[in-house]
Amino acid sequence: MYEFITGFMFWLALGVCLTGVIVRTILYFRGLQWNLDRVAYKAYPVEGFKGAIRSIYKWILPFGTHGWRKQPFMTVIFFSFHLGAVFVPLFLLAHNLFLKEKLGFSFFSINGGVADFLTWLVVVSTILIILRRIALPEVRIMTNWYDYLIILISVAPFVTGLMARYQVGDYSFWLLAHIISGEILLFAIPFTKLSHVFLFFASRAQLGMDYGIKRGGLKGTKMAW
Amino acid sequence: MFKKILFATSATEASDHAARVAFNMAGTLKAHLNLFHVLGVPTRGFSQVVFDVKTKKEVSVDDEYISWVEEEVKNYYSNQLADGVVDCSIKASVGFPHREILRQAREIEPDLIILGGTTGSDEDSVYKSSTGSTLQRVAKAAPCPILVVNRSAASFWGGLSNIVFGTDFSKASDKAFDFALKIAMSLNCELHLFHALDISSTHMGMSMSQDEIEQKIREAYRKIRFKYVSRMKDRKNYSMDVWEGIPYVEIVKYSREKHADLIVMAHNSRKLDIDGSKIGSNMEQVIMRAGCPVISVNR
Amino acid sequence: MPEGIFCNKKPIETEEALTALLGDTSGAQYYKEMKSLDVDSKLLWTTIQNTCKSRIRTWLEICAHCGMCADSCFLYLVNDRDPKQVPAYKIQSTLGEIIKRKGNVDNKFMHMAMETAWAKCTCCNRCGMYCPHGIDMGIMFGYLRGLLYQQGFVPWELKIGAGMHRVYRAQMDVSEEEFVETFQWMVEEYEEEYPGLAVPVDVENADIMYTVNAREVKHYPEDLAEAAILFHAAGENWTVPSKGWEQTSLAMFAGDWAACKMQVENVYAAMERLKPKRMVGTECGHAHRATVVEGPYWAGRKDGKPPAESIHYIEWLAEALREGKLKIDPERRIKVPVTLQDSCNYVRNHGLRETAREILSYIVEPGYYREMSPNREHNYCCGGGGGFNGIGLFRPQRNKGLITKRDQILATGAKLVIAPCHNCWDAIRDLEEEFEIGIKWSFLKPLVISMLEIPDHMKPEE
Numbered sequence: 003m004y005e006f007i008t009g010f011m012f013w014l015a016l017g018v019c020l021t022g023v024i025v026r027t028i029l030y031f032r033g034l035q036w037n038l039d040r041v042a043y044k045a046y047p048v049e050g051f052k053g054a055i056r057s058i059y060k061w062i063l064p065f066g067t068h069g070w071r072k073q074p075f076m077t078v079i080f081f082s083f084h085l086g087a088v089f090v091p092l093f094l095l096a097h098n099l100f101l102k103e104k105l106g107f108s109f110f111s112i113n114g115g116v117a118d119f120l121t122w123l124v125v126v127s128t129i130l131i132i133l134r135r136i137a138l139p140e141v142r143i144m145t146n147w148y149d150y151l152i153i154l155i156s157v158a159p160f161v162t163g164l165m166a167r168y169q170v171g172d173y174s175f176w177l178l179a180h181i182i183s184g185e186i187l188l189f190a191i192p193f194t195k196l197s198h199v200f201l202f203f204a205s206r207a208q209l210g211m212d213y214g215i216k217r218g219g220l221k222g223t224k225m226a227w
Numbered sequence: 228m229f230k231k232i233l234f235a236t237s238a239t240e241a242s243d244h245a246a247r248v249a250f251n252m253a254g255t256l257k258a259h260l261n262l263f264h265v266l267g268v269p270t271r272g273f274s275q276v277v278f279d280v281k282t283k284k285e286v287s288v289d290d291e292y293i294s295w296v297e298e299e300v301k302n303y304y305s306n307q308l309a310d311g312v313v314d315c316s317i318k319a320s321v322g323f324p325h326r327e328i329l330r331q332a333r334e335i336e337p338d339l340i341i342l343g344g345t346t347g348s349d350e351d352s353v354y355k356s357s358t359g360s361t362l363q364r365v366a367k368a369a370p371c372p373i374l375v376v377n378r379s380a381a382s383f384w385g386g387l388s389n390i391v392f393g394t395d396f397s398k399a400s401d402k403a404f405d406f407a408l409k410i411a412m413s414l415n416c417e418l419h420l421f422h423a424l425d426i427s428s429t430h431m432g433m434s435m436s437q438d439e440i441e442q443k444i445r446e447a448y449r450k451i452r453f454k455y456v457s458r459m460k461d462r463k464n465y466s467m468d469v470w471e472g473i474p475y476v477e478i479v480k481y482s483r484e485k486h487a488d489l490i491v492m493a494h495n496s497r498k499l500d501i502d503g504s505k506i507g508s509n510m511e512q513v514i515m516r517a518g519c520p521v522i523s524v525n526r
Numbered sequence: 527m528p529e530g531i532f533c534n535k536k537p538i539e540t541e542e543a544l545t546a547l548l549g550d551t552s553g554a555q556y557y558k559e560m561k562s563l564d565v566d567s568k569l570l571w572t573t574i575q576n577t578c579k580s581r582i583r584t585w586l587e588i589c590a591h592c593g594m595c596a597d598s599c600f601l602y603l604v605n606d607r608d609p610k611q612v613p614a615y616k617i618q619s620t621l622g623e624i625i626k627r628k629g630n631v632d633n634k635f636m637h638m639a640m641e642t643a644w645a646k647c648t649c650c651n652r653c654g655m656y657c658p659h660g661i662d663m664g665i666m667f668g669y670l671r672g673l674l675y676q677q678g679f680v681p682w683e684l685k686i687g688a689g690m691h692r693v694y695r696a697q698m699d700v701s702e703e704e705f706v707e708t709f710q711w712m713v714e715e716y717e718e719e720y721p722g723l724a725v726p727v728d729v730e731n732a733d734i735m736y737t738v739n740a741r742e743v744k745h746y747p748e749d750l751a752e753a754a755i756l757f758h759a760a761g762e763n764w765t766v767p768s769k770g771w772e773q774t775s776l777a778m779f780a781g782d783w784a785a786c787k788m789q790v791e792n793v794y795a796a797m798e799r800l801k802p803k804r805m806v807g808t809e810c811g812h813a814h815r816a817t818v819v820e821g822p823y824w825a826g827r828k829d830g831k832p833p834a835e836s837i838h839y840i841e842w843l844a845e846a847l848r849e850g851k852l853k854i855d856p857e858r859r860i861k862v863p864v865t866l867q868d869s870c871n872y873v874r875n876h877g878l879r880e881t882a883r884e885i886l887s888y889i890v891e892p893g894y895y896r897e898m899s900p901n902r903e904h905n906y907c908c909g910g911g912g913g914f915n916g917i918g919l920f921r922p923q924r925n926k927g928l929i930t931k932r933d934q935i936l937a938t939g940a941k942l943v944i945a946p947c948h949n950c951w952d953a954i955r956d957l958e959e960e961f962e963i964g965i966k967w968s969f970l971k972p973l974v975i976s977m978l979e980i981p982d983h984m985k986p987e988e
Contacts (some may be wrong), residue, residue: 218877
């Protein structure tokens with residue numbers, strides 16, 4: 003069982019995820035049409051590129067934009083969540099050991115204490131995100147079961163990981179659950195709203211190009227994001 | 228004298244004094260009277276919605292509504308129109324009053340425009356955006372003289388025997404004189420040439436000595452003789468006076484003394500009241516106070 | 527009844543059809559017919575498949591339903607934070623739903639979508655700046671309007687408006703002759719005051735080709751005179767085209783893309799015919815957006831630019847003041863508290879955020895200028911953009927929408943609001959009528975003229 007899910011299933015999940023990400027990213031940019039989107043992408047590649055980079059950069063900085071500054075609470079829980087959600091899976095020591103064994107390479111590893119903290123941060127901010135969804139009418143009205151499913155898929159690896167980490171009950175059960183939920187996450191990335199892990203960059207880049215080319219960029223006005 | 232008169236009316240009580248003069252004049256002079264009513268200012272961007280100044284309602288304007296309004300105007304003046312003495316046409320239109328009046332004037336080329344009162348006030352927010360009052364704006368650009376009746380006391384038009392011509396010796400005043408003389412000649416009435424010497428301290432910045440005042444008065448008489456009397460040929464039927472004071476007060480006082488039936492003045496002010504100041508020009512002050520109709524001539 | 531006499535899927539193509547539709551007072555019959563207008567689901571779905579590509583599809587897909595766009599929408603704020611006014615909800619429940627159902631929506635749904643597209647969104651694009659994913663709901667609403675227009679679900683005034691452009695190539699029934707006639711009339715009216723004032727019609731190779739908004743011709747032609755005076759005072763070599771003078775596009779508000787193309791090509795043809803160095807448009811926001819920002823794409827111009835360099839009036843004015851072509855008498859600068867209304871259509875959507883401020887730095891006595899909050903590209907819509915001002919059916923919603931601007935203006939304490947945009951100007955006028963807060967409002971032209979140092983060659987002889 004363990005062999006299967008760390009072997010075949012791991013490869014499958016990783017393959018599907020990476021292929022999906024690559025294919026969808028290509029499809030996204032191929033689907034951009036200058037005349038329908040009314041942005042002359044090809045005529046101004048440099049301006050477009052600058053706009054795209056600026057738009058992405060500003061928005062991945064905490065409090066980097068008017069939007070973030072306007073909603074400090076959301077910004078804090080959002081960045082807390084995403085900080086953990088990006089760093090822990092990639093840079094946890096155990097993950098890197100696993101990667102080394104499977105792929106023959108690894109990223110640098112973060113300190114165990116930091117990893118624990120980040121993981122808890124993910125769990126706590128998830129709870130706050132859910133509470134926010136329930137508490138605020140403007141978010142509640144749009145929330146459906148699918149949103150909760152996405153949250154479940156993305157947070158399950160962290161919860162199961164913590165259970166395994168603190169060896170609550172049966173360690174091997176939690177480990178197995180952790181790996182399976184992680185693979186589900188990988189499978190889900192290209193096909194669900196989780197596609198935002200890469201389409202975020204695509205979509206931000208597109209709007210950045212729009213502003214960089216059409217909406218003032220050519221006039222030398224940089225958008226105050 | 229006048230073949231075509233454009234009477235811009237609100238078709239309400241506010242225009243009644245003017246209406247009396249308009250119908251009387253048209254009747255006496257056998258002129259064609261064009262009753263022109265601007266029913267409201269279009270609001271709301273490109274929509275068809277107009278705030279009807281008469282009914283105080285927002286209406287959707289189309290050809291049907293305009294015909295209905297024209298019918299209403301006709302009904303309002305049914306008494307005056309009943310005997311069929313006055314040759315009359317009616318037109319209603321939508322837009323800013325001064326602009327539409329000028330547009331109509333450009334189209335029909337009247338010899339005289341008679342301005343009725345507005346139903347609302349120029350303070351209404353729909354008009355606030357445009358600088359100056361409707362009167363100022365029409366007077367500034369009108370191609371022909373404009374007659375305004377403000378007070379009910381002024382609305383009697385029982386034929387003309389005395390015309391007061393107020394001058395400030397400007398170019399426009401020369402035109403106004405030509406016009407006043409033309410009326411006086413054709414209706415054979417007495418023409419009173421008048422100049423008011425402005426001694427208000429705000430105007431001069433300091434008060435004048437009596438010698439100085441009298442000196443200036445003598446000069447003014449000379450000017451009147453030179454500019455106007457010389458052009459009346461052997462006409463005897465006139466008088467001339469120069470009084471000192473605040474010009475509009477003196478003109479009104481003078482007109483009362485001479486039992487004027489009409490005051491003719493030049494509308495000299497080229498600038499519109501940007502601050503919307505209530506004082507207005509001399510011209511407007513005279514209109515507000517005079518006990519007879521006032522004609523403003525610009526060109 | 528699938529198609530009504532007035533309410534149907536056919537655009538207005540003739541003067542007769544236009545007059546007939548105008549004769550339907552307030553669109554009473556039109557809206558009645560709309561209640562039984564059929565939805566052509568097949569056409570709807572085919573259109574979506576052909577025109578809805580990765581950008582909009584991705585936007586709809588990745589929206590995290592986080593609600594961060596809520597506060598960015600002034601209509602959400604003034605409607606007591608009604609969750610149904612959250613931009614993401616508005617677009618998901620309309621365009622999102624149409625796509626989800628592959629176009630299988632009914633008449634009732636289309637009515638709801640029409641109200642959402644025209645009474646709950648002004649296409650000001652502000653929400654797009656507050657979405658972490660960069661989802662611009664204003665753009666999607668523009669797209670949705672196109673779909674609704676194609677199906678005949680469009681407010682009466684906008685069906686007429688688009689029809690005007692198709693018939694007259696202008697937003698109102700102003701013919702080419704009337705335009706030239708009116709301009710000449712205005713010049714005659716002012717030439718005594720400004721000797722040498724003229725309106726050069728159809729002059730080739732001029733430095734500036736001036737284009738206007740038909741409303742100016744129809745209702746406040748002084749604006750034409752004022753433009754002529756300022757060009758004259760600045761010593762510009764300018765012209766107006768007798769054909770292709772209308773810069774606006776109600777077709778853009780209506781979502782009638784074919785009419786947008788016809789309209790803008792008419793202006794571009796004038797540029798190609800007269801070969802001016804530059805085109806200057808009047809003080810209008812959506813006209814600039816239609817002709818300069820979006821127009822090139824409708825006309826299929828790959829560089830995204832009109833045939834001649836095209837600038838907004840404020841760009842020309844700022845330049846003329848900067849270079850000393852126009853001189854301001856410092857004594858006559860504005861000495862009342864004054865604020866500026868940034869128009870979405872050329873500030874947020876074309877980056878002209880400092881231009882009007884530069885002009886104000888010349889014409890306002892230091893210490894009297896007050897910024898609105900927020901301002902520049904973060905400013906709120908005036909409350910009447912995107913066609914909202916003109917739609918009788920949605921008047922109550924629009925009047926409510928004015929509250930945001932009212933409160934912003936009140937907070938500045940300004941007594942004068944400068945609005946170099948027809949739509950904003952109208953909305954501010956209407957808000958004064960509605961709420962009477964004691965303000966004045968103005969375009970830039972009359973203000974600048976009132977404080978201009980008239981060059982000697984333009985002084986009237988005394």
